[in-house]
Amino acid sequence: MTQSFDAALQAFAPQLPLGVGLSGGADSTALLLACHARWPGQVVALHVHHGLQAAADHFEAHCRTLCDGLGVPLRAGRVNARPRPGQSPEDAARRARYACFEALALDPSAQVAIKDIAIAQHADDQAETLLLALSRGAGAPGLAAMPAQWERAGLRWHRPLLRVAGRDVRSWLQSRGVAWIEDPTNADERYTRNRIRRQLLPALEAVFPQFRETFARSAAHAAQASALLHELAESDLAGAGNPPRIDALRALSAPRQANLLRHWLRQAHGAVPSAAQLAELQAQLADCATRGHRIRIRVGAGFVVRKGSVLGWYNS
Known part of the structure; x- marks a missing residue:
């Protein structure tokens, strides 16, 4: 079942201090505000300047203004997220973003050591990821979509909103009268994920109103199958x-x-x-x-x- 925004945050129990990925968009802004309200003085915002559009400087300035108003420290980093030949723009940006989050969290010059990072993907993002995997003929690992928690580079990563519908995240933020930035690329339907979000998800909701819950259940089954396949491969490789x-x-x-x-x-x-x-x-x-x-x-x-x-x- 999907969760309310408040229920998802109540169930979230990271190790503090907590890093929160902040793009300036609605989802990450809501997550930052909620985490700051629950753990005041224990949250650090992490912002990645992708350098892919002229508005990127404005995004960073907006995040600084927001964090200054909240009294939340902001660590910002710049990356080159341009894709290599044969690499999709989305994949290049994602890889650069996570590498930058790691560098910001583990910055040896920072006074506060961060071991846990929260990012704001929600149930709609999970459905989009599963549909992308299906369109590419993915196996069990791809159909498992996005995990709610995982570990990498000595950090614990969390997606506490993964069972919250995107509209509920925005409603929570709107009820508090907090402004956010709309990334203009989110409306660019040259990107497959945007076409899924703008064309397929509304159609799915009209025909299958509970698609977020059923898709999440299928992804969980695929994740279990993927784990079993990994264990079998480890055993077979040890023998071979x-x-x-x-x-x-x-x-x-x-x-x-x-x-x-x-x-x-x-x-x-x-x-x-x-x-x-x-x-x-x-x-x-x-x-x-x-x-x-x-x-x-x-x-x-x-x-x-x-x-x-x-x-x-x-x-x-």
């Missing part, structure tokens, strides 16, 4: 060796073999094979009955190759 032996791979069923290969490539080499690349690799393994059979298949920025009795890897 790292790098995996070809004979051990060939002894597995096709689904378990695919699961192990995805896990090995991601964990050992940071590579995510496409469905076509994985199918070709498995076909080559099936044909790998003699020591003379060669394997050389591109995956991501490198190649999977045969090195005697095991699979190997080298960067291109």
Whole structure:
């Protein structure tokens, strides 16, 4: 079930002091105000200047004015969020933003050490993420969408509003008469996520009013399945060796073999094979009955190759 804004904040129990991601938009502004009201003097705002539009300076100035009025410290950082060739703008901005949050939280020159960070994604954002994953043919890890809590780089991350509808976040903020900034790119339907938000979510609500709850339940099921697949891959890799032996791979069923290969490539080499690349690799393994059979298949920025009795890897 979705939660009210107040119920979600009441259930939120981070370690203090708490960093709160602040863009200046409605969602992050509401989260900052609510956290500051609950833990006065224990909240630090974290702002990322993406440098992608002329209004970015105005966003930072607005955040400073808001934080000064509240008496909340603000740490701001600037990043280059322009995408690399073949990278989506959304992915580039997301990666840059999280890296900057980490740097701001762990800044050795800061007087206050932050171990927990809260960010303001809500139930509508979760639904958009799941729909994006479905549109890309994602497996269980992608369909798990966004976790409510996770750990990375020695930090604990939280999404306390993940079961709160976006309209309820804005209603809470409007009831307090606090202004926020509307990012003009949020209306740009060249971005897939914006098209989902503006076109698909209203249609879903008209046909399936409870879609936020059912989507969240499906994402939770996918997260459980993903965790089980990870455990199985760890066990199979321990048995096959790292790098995996070809004979051990060939002894597995096709689904378990695919699961192990995805896990090995991601964990050992940071590579995510496409469905076509994985199918070709498995076909080559099936044909790998003699020591003379060669394997050389591109995956991501490198190649999977045969090195005697095991699979190997080298960067291109």
